[in-house]
Structures are given as structure tokens and as C-alpha cells.
Amino acid sequence: MKEQIQALRAELEALFAQEEAARWTERQAYEHKMVYLGKTGSISALSKGMRDVPAEERPETGKLVGELRAWAEEKFTALEEEIRARALAEKIAGEKIDVTLPGKFAETGSVHPVTLVRRELIEIFSGMGFDVYEGPEIEKDYYNFQALNIPADHPARDMQDTFFVTEEFLLRSQTSSGQIRVMENKKPPIKVLSPGRVYRSDSDATHSPMFHQMEGLVVDKGITLNDLKGLLDEFARRMFTARTKTRLRPSYFPFTEPSVEVDLSCSACGGAGCRLCKGTGWIEVLGAGMVNRRVLENCGIDPDVYTGFAFGIGLERIAMIKYGIGDIRLLFEGDVRFLKQFRN
């Protein structure tokens, strides 16, 4: 029996020692293990053979068999672990990829720069309590002109070359027409933005026959020119930079009195003077003023009780300044190479 034990141990040692053992698969290792440690394996056979061992030798022989089994199990376990580790390493090595390969995704579309500006303006002003009202583009002469204190054949009509559809209907030349429609239907306090398409018969690198404006209107008790300035200061800071300043200077619009042009300190040069601002340090961006008493009266609002201000911003102009677009026509051509530069 002892000889058998020693022979088995020698056999196993030879098995583990051979180089091939290191290349076994997990399955092969298992099969080998079963030859010795399986139910019908040779070590199990030794245990069964204990019956034939004389009683006095049994304890010692039993111990030797036990030791052999423990030793063999340990060796097989170690071998299996080694094989698994090796297999994992091989798998990982085989799966190495080029991480600089391009990612796969559906390309996102872009939003038109005018929409970006419009969104930003609405965000700025809606936080201040402004509603958004979009009036009709094909408008009555009354709303575009007469109610805004521009009677028929008034020289102020020359300020905007207007497209007419009939005597009565025209393409609105300004979103100011929205002021009247809002004030006819709502009593103060009013804070409203009126964005949309407007039309003027004018076409070159800085003028388009169709463009977008956003009218702002505030009517309430005790509204002053100071409030207009404060609001526009806030707009300028948020739309451009915290250092952007506004400058008011006298102007004329029939529907505001006093009327002002509003210049912003040049965002490109910070006011030092550059090509964008033609060396002046200021860029004209919008017209504004205190709502003319006649306009309030036309809408049934008592000008002795309420005052207000209005301002009109050209969205293309803001977009062109903000994004450095030199030619307004690019905005309406829809070239994807242009569009894709304006992500959300």
C-alpha cells in the first residue's frame, strides 16, 4: 500500500512537472484531476482499498492517503487558478482596441443664430416678468402706423420702406404694431415682448427685406426714463459682457417721446475703437423711448395715470455682433456649413 501511495505521488509529481501541464485548458486540468480525485479516481481507489490493510497499519496508511489527497487537491487547485489567470490575461490581451477610433453617435442639429438670440432675450426678459406676444405679420395700416402716431403721408413713413398688400394691409415694418394689439387687450401693468418677422424694402450686406425684431413694452404707474436705462443696462450685461455699457442719445420715433437711440460699448474692442464700431467705441443696437401719450390714448390707457417705455431690438443685428457675422444674407441662405456652427 505504501508503495502504491509513493508511486501515485511520484506519478503526480511527474504529471505536474511536465511542461504540457502549464498549457492545459481548464477542462483538461479537470479531466486529469478526475483521474486521481474523481469518484473512480486512483486516490479514491486507495481509500476504498483500506479495507484490505491490516488493522494495525490502518491509522498510518490512512494518514498517508489523506496527506496524498490533500496535497493533490492543493496542486490541482493551484494549477486551475494559474490556468484561469492565464486565460483571462490572454482574453484581455486579445481584446485590446484602438481607443482613438471615432465614437458612434447621431449628429445633433443646430438652432438658427436668430433663434439663439431670441431665446436669450426671452430668457433675460421673462425673468423680469415679461410675457411674449406674437402679433400678425400681415398687418393693418392702423396697427403698423396710425395707432403708433404715424398718420397717412407722414414723413416718418419714409423711415421705413414698407411693403403693401392693399391700401389697408401691409407687411408690418416693425414689431411695434404688437404694442397696440397688446394694449388694446390688456390693461396695465403691462410687460411684454413681441418678437417676430418684419419687412422693409431694403436689401444689401447689412439690410435684409425680411428680418426679426423684438419689441419690449412696459406700461405702469411711475415708469421713468431711468427705468428704461436700467433695464437696458441689464440686457447689455447679460447679452454681451458684464462690462458692456449703454449710452442713450436723443432720436425720434413718432410713437415715443422722448425717443433715444441706444448704443452699447463695443464688445470687440471694449470701447477703445475698432473696425466693428468704426473707431467710435460704440455700436448702435436699438431704438427706444417713453411711450407717446397719443399712443396710450389710442389704446384707451390714461396717459395722466400711466407712463411706459418701449424698445425695439433687431435680432439679426445682435446675432451679427455677437457671433461676428459680416453679411446678413448668410442668415437666410441655410448653408449647412454655416448652420452647424450654432449648436444649442
Next chain:
Amino acid sequence: MKVPFSWLKEYVEIDVTAQQLAEKLFSCGFEVEELTYVGAEIDRCVVGRIEKIEKHPDADKLKVCVLNCGQYGENIQIVTGAPNVAEGDVVPVALENSSLHGGVKIKKGKLRGVDSFGMLCSGQELGITDDWYPGAEVDGILQLDKDTPLGKDIKEVVGLDDYLFDISVTANRPDCQSVYGIAREVAAVLKKPLAALELQYTADPAFGTGERVSVTVEAPDLCPRYIAHYVRELKVAPSPLWMRRRLALCGLRGINNVVDITNYVLLELGQPMHAFDLKKVAQNKICVRRAAEGEKIVTLDEKEFTLTPENLVIADGGKPVALAGVMGGLNSGIGEETDELLFESAKFERANIRRTSRRLGQKSDSSARFEKGVDAYTTGVAINRALNLIEALGCGRIARDRFDICAAKMQPVVVKTSVSQINALLGIEVPKAEMRAILERLNFNVAVRGDALTVTAPAYREDVEGYPDLAEEVIRMYGYDHIEGTFLKNASVTQGGLTDAQAKEERTKAVLGGQGCSEIITYSFISPKDYARLRLEEEGKRAIRIRNPISEEMSVMRTTLAPSMLETLVRNIRRGNPAARLYELANVYLAKQLPLSEMPEERRTLCIGLYGAGEDFCTAKGAFEAFASAFGLCFAYAPAERPFLHPGKCAEVSCGGAAVGYIGELAPDLARDLSVEVPVYIGELDFAALAEKMGGQPQYVPLPKFPEVHRDLALVLAEEVPCAAAEAAIAEGCKYVTSVRLFDVYRSEQIGEGKKSMAFSVTFTPREKAIAPEDADGYVKRILKSLHEKLGAELR
């Protein structure tokens, strides 16, 4: 509005530079669009006397002159070819390295071997005419006065040493459409006195205007003031240099003293004047009346116009002799032989002049002023100024009286307000004394009683109506830099933001952006040809036309976004962009009837368009599906036809049973006509209708308690069975089916001619109890049976 610096200085003692004045004017509301130095082109050109002339040794026509140019050299040799020079002549000399009119540069040079250190100049080379200096238009060297100081800059001699302000005057200030009007503002902003105009003249008691001519105004509504004054023993001659130079600075040519006086008064006071040769006025009658229907006039520029009662004319006993306020008639003007005239200074109603000028397409400096508005007060001032000049120029004898037919109210505007009311509008505290001083400098009369102000506007300020106008006068002079931002400190708190409909548009843009679609904005007006190109002529007839379009290309308001989308896609293709996915969310304009008599409907419409590798009908449709799914909408598609789409690749889109749009591939023949070689897909949806169907907030549906069961079915179907029919049949075959999704279509010989295999992934969602695999197998059997009965489908 062009204003010479030197002319302003006649009325105001200006102690700032032209540049500083431009800034002052800018700050008080008069933007100087351009400030030009009149002699900017001329440099290093001075007065010189020809001391000696010798013949050129090698050229018969050349002369070698020695010039004395005072401080610039008393011995300057210049070779000239001009015939009209003699020793002792005083002439303009362009020194070496000088520049002349038109950018001409003069350098030292050799003419046939003789050194020449400059050039003698003609008037033309200085860019001047006889109006600037007598003899400037002769062919040869300009001959200056013999006593002109040598070495003096020529610009000072010929009147080029001046600045010209090109001032933008806002529509509310017609009183500033003149040199004197601007001078009033300059005086106010510089806080200097304003010189009064010379208005006196000597009237001849021997004769009156009414003895020579009768004047009537039959249309006082269109002519609120008409002044006519008779002048006789007229001596028509050139006007003096000082007057001609001023006219020339403002771009007008000198004609003769009478015409020049009318032009001068127009520039100085903004009042258009007219002079009638009384010999040419029939029956000694002047009548301001509406034209008879069909009456004709030939104006000074020899254009004939047929008039209507809308047009105002000045007529003599028989015919119109002037188109009132626009232009004189051809045969009533002043000529060399004129020896008596009638001066007209009138206020014509601006709207009527504007209308006449627009309708007839006839414009003049006069009509331009009248359109902006002339005040009745200045009408009276101007006639006196014109007569003053007649006398000053010694060109006629002036009648003792005049016609002054005035329907205009001449009362000045009085505004009752208060210091606090004006300050309340401005939001700052302008001190009372300051406010008063500003208004008085602007010629307002101010009466102060405590806080109360009674302010009388100057007669020429017809724009002033109420206290906000005064507030504007105060702040523009006090300075807008005094306005300090406050943040709506008195205003009520309001809740702002987008309406629900506006928010849906923003969400739509986000969804389409996620589908790789980029937003475009295109013009709302298109060409009738666009309708024709898409074979939509009938629809085009219902589009709203613009009466005065920029061009035919932009003349109708679109009723569909498709033409603009197609144009944009084609532009991208032609520019070599390999792919594009675009959308536009914009209005279409639908007239209820034409011509328009009520507000048309402006309907928000969504258009998508795409082309490029990998794009096909289904990817285009996918963009719609993504949009529908994001808003919980369910679109159905049915084969349809559109005139401009491929008849086999076009679907009508409906939602909840209502048609909401279409989608399809551009018809191959149209693509060929446009030289487009890749398939182009276009779809349009009635966004306004869909927005109403979009769900509001989501409602939670409990999750199924048991797992869903999936089965794949590969069916063999006849080619003509549409996918939607198979999907519907599967869904109807078992109540537990919650989703049917096609994942493969396959055709082969094995499957057979006229047949296709379609593979669907079917989802069964359990309700009360779990679905066991055997149950699912049973459902599939039932579905297959029903598919076979309805569509003849077989399991593959």
C-alpha cells in the same frame, strides 16, 4: 442736410473746432453722418507770382517759369504748357509733393531735360467752378487777383478751407432742415447768442402787388398760407461770389440772381420759394387750386404729367403754371429777359405734396422740404428775406404790399406743465433754473410759478404738443449721461414667460435638433415661378401678392414652406455639401379671400427637408416619427400624390383621422430639371393643428406586474400588402399585443416572385397573470391563422 461751417459762423460765434461741434450736435440729437473738410484733396498748393518766363530750349509749346511763392520760395522753377500765362500773373502753384483734385499727386520732375519743381494749376485741377472763383472754368491756368498774398494756401483763396456737416435731421424737426435752423441748435448747445436774420427791405410806395396781379387760393386745406409779392424793373444778372460759393458748398450751381436767391433762401431757412415771370402769366391771375381731372402740365425738366384733383397746382388765367410745391411749369420760369416777377412763399400741406410727388414720380428739393413740413411762420420770414436779398443785390424794385392768404392757425403752442411732471418722466431731478435756462436757449418762452411752468413754443416748432416734448428738449440739452439706470423701481411685479404654445415650439426645435436637423430661416415671400416649378399654380393663385415687391422673386406670401426648403436644399447640393437635414418652423399666409379684406390666417407650419448618403424615405419619415413620439402623437401614413413629389414615394400624414401633412421624395423629373442627382426628401406638417393635439402633462400608467414576452414572426406576404396592414392584422390578432415592429424585409427566388418576407418583432404584455411560453405559442398560432385569412400570409 449739408451745412457749411463758415455759414454757421455767420450766425453764431463758434469757439470750438468742427469736430467738437459735431460731437455737441450728436449729443443733442443731430447726428453728423459725415464731417468733410471741403479742401481735403488739395495739399501744398499756394499762391505764386510768375516773375520770369523763358522759352523751353527743346520744346516750342513749353515755357520755363520762375515763381515767387512767398514763404515757400521766391525762385521756384516750373515748366508749364499753358498758353494763358504772362510775367506778373498771380496763379495757383502746386509745389513738389502736393496733391490736387481727383487724387492727382505732383512730384519734382524733368520736362524735356528741364527741372520742374511743381505745377501751375487750372480751376479744374483744384476741383472748382466759376461759382468758387471767377475764371475757374477757363481753359488754362486760373488767374488770381494780382493783390492776392503770395504763399497763401490756395484753399483759403478759393473758398475750399471749410468744413461741410452732413447732418441727419429727424422727421420731427423740419425746422432744422436749414442752415439757420441748425444755427439755432448750435447757439443753444454752445450757449451763445444767435445773430438775427437780415429781413429789412425798402418797399416802393408807388405800386402795389394787387394792381398788377390777382391772387386767390381755392384750396386752403392744401395751402394753409400763400404769400405773393411783386418785384419789377428786374435786372437779371449773375449773383455775387459770396452767395454762389455758399450755393456751391451745398452742391447747387449758380444760375442768376433771382434763381439763386430762391435757392439761397431754401438753404438758409428751409422755405422753398418760387418766382413767376409775370409776362408769362395769362390774364394776370394766380390761382392756387386743385387740378381738373385730366389737366396737363409740362414741368421745367420737360416732363408732361396728367393730373387729378388730388394734385394742387398754381394756375394762371388759363392753365397750370406750376405743380404746387414740386416744380414750376416749363414756360413760366425766370430767364434773361424777365423784367418783373411774382415771388411765392407758401406753406403747402405736406401729406398732399408727398402723395403728389409719389404718384407722379416727380421730386425736387422743394417737394422734399414740403414733405417734411414747412411751418407757416417761416413762410412769412422767408419772403422778407428774399426781398431783403433782392434789395441787397440791387436787382429790382419791390412793391409796397403783398398778398398773404393765411388759413393756418398762427397761435404758438402753449404747454402747461410742471418741473415735477417733467422730472417724473425722466426719473431724475433737473433743477428748475437749469430747466428754464435750457428751454429759453431753445427760444421757448417760460413762465414759472412755483413748480408750475407755462411754456410757449417758438412759432417754428410745430412738433411740440405736450410736456413729454419739453422733457425731451430738457434732457437732450441737459445730457442723457445724467440718466442713471434704475430697475423698474415703481413697477408692479408680473409673472412672465412663454405661453404653452410658444414652449411647444421650443421643444419641437429641441426634438428635431436631436434628430440631426438644423434650423433654417427663409424669406416669407417667394416667386410665382416657385409655384409653377412645383406644379402648384392653382395654390399659387390663392397666395397674397405684395403690391410693391423688391422683385418678382419676392412678390407673393408663401402658402407652403416647400419651395423655400427645396431652394435651400438645392443651394446646399450645388455648393457641394454632401448632406443636409434641415427644418423650418414658420408661418404660411392663407387669405380668406382675395383681394384681402380681412386679416389672413397666419398658420405655423413645420417643414423638413433632407438629402445625403443613407437618407431614404424612411429616414425622412423617421424625423416626423421622432417628433410625433416626443409629443405622444400617433401619425398614420397612406400613399398619396403631390404634384412635385415622386408618385410612388409620397405619403399623406394624418393624426387622429385628420390630414396634417405630407412627406415624400422630390419627383425625378423635377430633380432632373434642377440638375439634382441625389434623392431629396421634403415633408410638411400643419404645426398649428398638431400643437392643439399635443398632450399636456404625462399621466403615469402602472408598470406591468409580469415580464413582457417577445416573439419574432417572419411572414411571407404578397408584394402589394403594405406593412401597415400586416402590423394592424398582427395587433388585432391578440389582445395582449402592445407593439409590432418590422425589423427585416427580404426578397429571394426561394420566396417566390411577387412575394416578400417581412419579419416582425411582437411584444405581448401580460395583464392579470404572467404569460407562459405555451400561452405565447398559442397566441402566435391564433395570429398566424388570422393573418392567413386576412392577408394570405404564411409563416416562413
